[in-house]
Amino acid sequence: MSNVFAQRRQKLLSLKALRGTSPAPAHTEETCPACGGVVRRRDLVIARYVCPLCGHHYPIGAYYRLSLVLDKGTFRELDGNLTSNDPLSFPGYREKLEQARHRTGMNEGVVTATGRIGGQKVAVGALDNRFFMGSMSAALGEKVTRLVEFAEKYKLPLILFSASGGARMQEGILSLMQMAKTSAALERFSQKGGLFISVLTHPTTGGVTASFASLGDIMLAEPGALIGSAGPRVIEQTIGEKLPEGFQRAEYLLEHGFLDAIVPRTHLRDTLIRLLRLHGKGGSDRGK
């Protein structure tokens, strides 16, 4: 019996998480942080949180992100209850975790799931900026690793949307070790012929960039996304000068050979469908 309530609670929590990214009252207005233009919230939602004036891509939550690319009704979350245990007994971490959980309705900074894209079954994950900046915790690394292993076991294409501030400081060295863990899992997956599409969204930095996010067979990014190993502030301090305009942005990485394509949010689903088909796993007429 308690299980029924547990499931209901889970559902309410995921709805709460969804609500964080879904339409607010239509009459409210937003000022675009990129162009300063005033946009009606409703238009912003219709445009999937891309500024209709300048094309600025707002950061979006993981559930909403996945809803934009998955076929309707196919989302099945994996390991949704996995969370951190404060392994270093770090002062204040437990409370902060509790707050983040309460605020977002999520247990970790990544949502992993199976679903279908254009009819093709996939293993998919999305990091969420609102939960500790999508930083790499042991639980986040574990969920990503389990997703990779799941994809390997069921021979599914793997798609990961990254958005991360880097390491979870409060988990110290165990956060660092997740870089090795996730990279090792992806290497195995790759050796067995698995397809990994890595999509970098704003911002993807630090340990996530220096591990799983950079290991895609296909590397995509959203326009304007900040992508880097070291953060811009650290680099400025090191070299003692201002960084050039556009440094570490998706367009810069494309130019330097680290991306296959920059794909606007509105085209992501279609691009993924196309890529899955190109890998012979799309099913010729199963798509919509």
Place this chain on the structure above:
Amino acid sequence: MENKLTPAQRVALARHQERPGTADLIAALFTDFFEQRGDRLCQDDGSILGGIALFHGRPVTVIGHRKGRTLEEHLAYHFGMPSPEGYRKAQRLMKQAEKFGRPVITFIDTPGAYPGLEAEARGQGEAIARTLALSSSLTVPVISIVTGEGGSGGALALGVGNKVLMLENAVYSVLSPEGFAAILWKDSSRSDEACDVMKLTAADLLELGVIDEVIPEPAGGAHTDLHALCKTLDGILTRELNALCKQSGQALAAGRYKKFRQMGAMALRKERP
């Protein structure tokens, strides 16, 4: 005396000017070292020192961070902070080690990967990620030894070993204590405080299951007696190499996977659904 040292004091010892670096250890532990340079793509990064050497007659590939001794060296090697070219050189050497069936021995001593403009432009993140992926799957033994500072992903890139050992006064952490304090408390001067909560000493890391063994240092620190330190290291390397060389390539790769797969297992909890 060792137990009485605070984490901050160990950080100071790990960064000591006179602390034996990769070049010193290679000279003392191996014979006939042949340095291999360059990433075969664009450059040679001297902050990664690597090559082939003999360990009691057995060919091995040695790769380590190099901080340098003189000011000119420090500057040339960015104080031991590698650029992508360094990691790509390491990858090249690892692949060769696998091809020729040589065990890989790595020495870790870096504040972190170099956070510079060119380093980012040439894909620092990708270079580290590829090194991690490659080293996780090598079919030859890999032994990693944290000898000084093990800072962030720049250190870990050389740290995916079947055995990960650590000198008693070495430190290994997600970030330098200064960087840690700056990020968490916006105040890099609180680094001593950071040292206390980061769990970065060899004893802490042994307890967390991140390393396999703590290698004792001579009283006063590694720099006081290189000869004694290398005698200890020689014995441990001999023992570990003998054990690992008995395993098949597949078992070595599988063992390494298993080892890193469980990292942080104690940090997980299932939230009541």
